[in-house]
Amino acid sequence: MRKILVIGPSWVGDMVMAQSLFMVLKQAGECTIDVLAPGWSLPILERMPEVRKGLVMPLGHGQFGLGARWRLGRQLAAEGYDQAILLPNSLKSALVPFFAGIRQRTGFRGEMRYGLVNDLRLLDETALPMTVQRFVALGQPDGLPLPTPFPWPRLIADAGNQATLRARLGLAEDRPAIAFMPGAEYGPAKQWPLPHYAALADELSERGYQVWILGAQKDHAAAADIAGKRPHVHNLAGRTQLGDAVDLLALADAAVTNDSGLMHVAAALDLPLVAIYGSSSPEHTPPLSKRVAITSLRLECAPCFKRVCPLGHTRCLQDIAPAQVLTALDSLGAAGRRTMPITQA
Numbered sequence: 001m002r003k004i005l006v007i008g009p010s011w012v013g014d015m016v017m018a019q020s021l022f023m024v025l026k027q028a029g030e031c032t033i034d035v036l037a038p039g040w041s042l043p044i045l046e047r048m049p050e051v052r053k054g055l056v057m058p059l060g061h062g063q064f065g066l067g068a069r070w071r072l073g074r075q076l077a078a079e080g081y082d083q084a085i086l087l088p089n090s091l092k093s094a095l096v097p098f099f100a101g102i103r104q105r106t107g108f109r110g111e112m113r114y115g116l117v118n119d120l121r122l123l124d125e126t127a128l129p130m131t132v133q134r135f136v137a138l139g140q141p142d143g144l145p146l147p148t149p150f151p152w153p154r155l156i157a158d159a160g161n162q163a164t165l166r167a168r169l170g171l172a173e174d175r176p177a178i179a180f181m182p183g184a185e186y187g188p189a190k191q192w193p194l195p196h197y198a199a200l201a202d203e204l205s206e207r208g209y210q211v212w213i214l215g216a217q218k219d220h221a222a223a224a225d226i227a228g229k230r231p232h233v234h235n236l237a238g239r240t241q242l243g244d245a246v247d248l249l250a251l252a253d254a255a256v257t258n259d260s261g262l263m264h265v266a267a268a269l270d271l272p273l274v275a276i277y278g279s280s281s282p283e284h285t286p287p288l289s290k291r292v293a294i295t296s297l298r299l300e301c302a303p304c305f306k307r308v309c310p311l312g313h314t315r316c317l318q319d320i321a322p323a324q325v326l327t328a329l330d331s332l333g334a335a336g337r338r339t340m341p342i343t344q345a
Contacts, residue, residue, distance in 0.1 A: 202340055214240065
């Protein structure tokens with residue numbers, strides 16, 4: 001049986017999309033897949049049945065740590081991996097597989113990795129415009145076209161943890177839930193305005209829903225602005241770990257989100273999803289699900305891919321009204337698993 005080590009990415013959304021690669025590898029033949037990745041990603045990997053185990057990369061994003069990479073590589077040499085697949089394009093990501101003596105080391109050309117990567121691929125960005133396509137291509141022999149269609153990520157929630165979370169967080173079971181993900185790691189040019197989220201929460205509460213606001217600790221203040229004193233809006237940002245967020249999303253009836261890592265998590269759970277795009281583009285990193293409504297004004301200045309609006313107005317997000325997002329939720333039949341449909345009042 002082939003043993004494959006994947007050097008994983010450093011972003012939540014990219015890690016979710018990497019599951020498509022793992023699925024393609026499994027379809028190609030019997031193999032075991034281990035993933036070397038940041039420690040925060042282990043709960044995501046645990047919810048991917050294709051992955052045997054996640055291995056913690058002891059260095060943070062941006063740290064070179066040549067000695068630590070050499071020691072880790074020599075430790076992994078005992079595993080006898082047949083192939084390493086490098087999803088990051090950095091020089092440092094190629095060091096551990098090289099030090100481990102893995103016979104086939106596959107990756108795109110990236111940062112001067114000649115010799116470190118001996119199955120070196122040239123990236124045609126026109127042929128592979130999407131990040132997930134580039135990941136899947138590395139699981140194929142060089143030059144072979146992508147499977148059509150290629151599999152989309154599908155995470156498996158932890159049912160036992162779901163029950164624990166409901167009890168710990170005091171989440172009612174008599175109201176269906178809509179999840180909000182108002183954060184965006186990249187910057188404010190990807191964040192729908194908080195007053196818009198609050199107005200949408202008011203409308204959903206009036207219709208009989210509860211709202212769960214998910215995110216990291218740094219999103220807690222923004223989530224508090226949305227929740228205010230609204231009795232059916234729960235600020236869960238910073239109160240859950242990443243694996244908890246996966247399991248809570250699997251319990252929700254729908255989600256409204258910026259272009260973020262949790263957007264990809266929701267899509268991988270096949271959750272009805274309204275994805276709001278401002279400075280970024282769904283052509284590059286779309287949520288991979290058929291139950292998605294992309295909301296974007298597609299202004300002339302967008303996508304600019306900037307962290308902060310260079311024109312100072314962020315109209316690409318400000319001008320998306322709560323009513324427009326509500327209409328998008330309606331179009332999905334988002335609460336189809338419940339007896340209370342979302343309909344215009």
